[in-house]
Amino acid sequence: MRLSRSILVVVAALFLSGMIFAALPGSAVLAQGGTPPSLIVYSSNRSGNYEIYVLDPNTGLSTQLTNDPANDVEPDWASDGEQIAFASDRDGDYELFVVQVDGTDLKQLTNNQSQDRQPRWQPDDLQIVYMSDVNGQWDVYMITVEGGLVRQLTNDPGDERGPGAGVVQPVGPVATPQVITPVVVVPTTQATAVPDAIVDSTTLNVRENPGEGARIMLTVARGTPLKVLGRYQDNSWLQVLTPSNNTGWIYRPLVTVNIDLARVPVVNATFIAPPPTATPVPPTPSSTVNLVAGIVVLDPAAPTCQQTFTVGFDVANLGTTASAASGTVSLVDVRSADGSQQGTTIGGFPILQAGQTFRVNMPLTVSTWYGEQHTITLVIDPSNGIAETVETDNIRTVTYTLAKGSCP
Numbered sequence: 001m002r003l004s005r006s007i008l009v010v011v012a013a014l015f016l017s018g019m020i021f022a023a024l025p026g027s028a029v030l031a032q033g034g035t036p037p038s039l040i041v042y043s044s045n046r047s048g049n050y051e052i053y054v055l056d057p058n059t060g061l062s063t064q065l066t067n068d069p070a071n072d073v074e075p076d077w078a079s080d081g082e083q084i085a086f087a088s089d090r091d092g093d094y095e096l097f098v099v100q101v102d103g104t105d106l107k108q109l110t111n112n113q114s115q116d117r118q119p120r121w122q123p124d125d126l127q128i129v130y131m132s133d134v135n136g137q138w139d140v141y142m143i144t145v146e147g148g149l150v151r152q153l154t155n156d157p158g159d160e161r162g163p164g165a166g167v168v169q170p171v172g173p174v175a176t177p178q179v180i181t182p183v184v185v186v187p188t189t190q191a192t193a194v195p196d197a198i199v200d201s202t203t204l205n206v207r208e209n210p211g212e213g214a215r216i217m218l219t220v221a222r223g224t225p226l227k228v229l230g231r232y233q234d235n236s237w238l239q240v241l242t243p244s245n246n247t248g249w250i251y252r253p254l255v256t257v258n259i260d261l262a263r264v265p266v267v268n269a270t271f272i273a274p275p276p277t278a279t280p281v282p283p284t285p286s287s288t289v290n291l292v293a294g295i296v297v298l299d300p301a302a303p304t305c306q307q308t309f310t311v312g313f314d315v316a317n318l319g320t321t322a323s324a325a326s327g328t329v330s331l332v333d334v335r336s337a338d339g340s341q342q343g344t345t346i347g348g349f350p351i352l353q354a355g356q357t358f359r360v361n362m363p364l365t366v367s368t369w370y371g372e373q374h375t376i377t378l379v380i381d382p383s384n385g386i387a388e389t390v391e392t393d394n395i396r397t398v399t400y401t402l403a404k405g406s407c408p
Contacts, residue, residue, distance in 0.1 A: 041065075041075040041084055052086050054101070065103040072097075074118050078125045083145075085109075085119035085128050096130055098145060109143055110150075111247055112229045113267075116141075118161070129153070131161050134229055135263050142193070148245040150227045151193035155259065195225030197240065197255040204255070206248035210237030211272035217248045226250070228259060230267035239267050288389045290319035291327070291380050293396035294357060303400055305370040305407035311345075313360045313378050313396065317352035323386050326350045329360050330382040336373040336399060342366050370404040 040055040044062075050071040053062045066072045070090035077084050082101055087094045096109040096116050110116045114134035121128055122142070129142045140153040140160050154160050199222050207214035210232045220226075220242055229247065230239035237249050238257075249269070294314025303309040311331060317323055326349060333343040347360035366374065380394040388394075 041077050043073045043075055043086070045071075052084065052099070063103075065099060065101075066106075076119050076121055076128075078121045079123060080125050083125070085121060087117050087119060087130075096128065096143065098128075107145075108245075109145065109148055110241075111245055112227075112241060114229070134227075135259075136265055137263070147243050148241075149225065149243050150241065152196065152227075152259070153193055155263075194258045196228040196259045197226040197238065197250075197257045199224040199226065199255055201254040204250055206240070206242060206246065206250055208248060209270055209272045210239075210249045212251075212274040213272040214249065218242070218244070218246060226255065228257070228261075228264055230269075231261055231264045232269065232271065233266050235261055237271075238264075239269070288319045289317060289321055289323050289386060290388055290390050290393070291323065291352070291386065292316045292318045292393045293378065293380055296376070296378065296396055296398040298398070298400060301400075302403055303364075303366065303374075304403040304405035306365065306367045307405055308363050308365045311362045311364055311376060311378070313347065313362065314357050315349045315352065315360055315380055316357040317354055319388075320354050322353045323351050325386060327381045327386050328383070329362070330379045331362050331364065332377050333364060333366055334375050334377070335369045336375045337369075342368055342374060366402055367407065370402045370407050373399055373401050375399050 038057065040057060042053055042055060043050045044053055045051075047064075047067075049069060050073045051067060052065040052072045052075050054065060055062045065084065066086075066088075068088065068090050070088055072086050072088045072090075075084050075086040083098050084101060085096060085098050088097050089095075091111070093113060094115045094117050095111060096119050097106060098109060099106045109128070110130075110132075112132075112134055114132055116130055116132045116134075119128045119130045126146070127142050127144050129140060131138055132141050133139075134141075135152075135155070137157060138159045138161055139155055142151045142153055143149065199220055202222050203219050204221075204224070205216045206218050206220060207216055209215075225243065226238075227241035228238050229241055231237070231252075232239075232249075236252050238252050238255070238261075239247065239249055241247050292315075294316050296314075297312035299310040299312065313329055313331075315327075315329065329347040329349065331345045331347065332341060334341050343364055343366050345362045345364055347362040349358045349360050352358060364376075376398050378396045378398075381388075384391070
């Protein structure tokens with residue numbers, strides 16, 4: 001426990017050095033024995049505000065450990081005699097701090113907008129129990145010295161202080177020292193406290209303010225425990241303390257909350273909405289000509305050897321402006337088996353307005369390779385005399401079988 005191994009020596013020293021305590025200027029509060037040589041840590045306002053001091057009862061000499069314009073109070077000595085925990089309002093409200101016994105390596109443990117008081121070391125010197133009104137009423141909490149992981153130990157409407165809450169009373173110049181019977185607290189096994197909130201998403205952004213437009217301070221991973229300090233008015237955003245001791249805002253639906261948010265104070269923070277998404281403006285279409293090959297109609301449908309038939313071919317302008325000039329269509333008939341040419345002809349079409357279709361009728365007579373398949377290939381504007389943005393839709397092919405008719 002935190003009582004000195006030489007507690008009898010300390011108690012005797014307190015009796016014998018009563019005048020030494022009486023002579024201390026200011027008010028001494030929460031004095032506590034340390035490790036041998038039984039030094040005593042206490043808080044005094046001798047300098048105008050409360051600072052932390054260490055007293056050697058054998059000599060009556062005090063050493064000042066802290067020096068800050070704020071109040072440093074409620075010191076508690078770790079059982080190994082190396083560190084001292086205390087509360088200080090140096091950032092506007094009381095937070096917990098730890099300092100080495102020689103006054104070096106000052107470390108802030110809590111950082112919120114509430115009151116954190118009465119730190120008490122646990123026997124392992126790895127955790128500190130304290131009281132806080134962060135949820136609107138006084139409850140008991142525990143924090144790890146390394147990492148700052150906070151666990152809430154009590155959570156009910158009652159006012160809970162402890163453990164070992166003290167009353168601050170000034171020590172007068174002729175006060176008679178009182179014998180304080182030490183209270184030995186037997187530690188009990190506590191059930192593992194559930195964090196206020198746990199991250200559900202793969203990663204979670206912690207922001208400076210509520211709202212997706214606020215700057216991202218850091219990102220935490222799935223399963224990270226969070227201490228809930230406050231909430232936005234509609235509960236959509238929560239102000240949290242991360243294990244790395246950073247205070248920021250997170251989006252409520254991305255975490256599992258294990259506490260009653262009705263008991264969490266509403267924080268009047270500025271909501272920063274994301275910047276508006278620009279509506280894309282469709283580009284203004286440019287005026288173009290687009291000649292497209294349409295359907296092919298054979299008349300008669302089954303051409304006969306040495307008999308003229310008509311090839312009807314639809315040419316359409318699917319662009320946004322009229323063609324600059326009239327155009328031509330080339331027709332080539334080949335034997336499908338070897339690609340040998342069996343006949344050719346040319347057709348023409350006038351200037352085509354946007355959206356206009358014109359049928360080009362071309363007569364053709366084929367006298368060879370009856371009883372076999374033929375392929376007709378039609379190409380619009382084969383010499384590229386009409387400017388187009390697309391040329392790949394100017395070709396159409398059709399096949400037929402040439403009937404024998406009167407051919408020998």
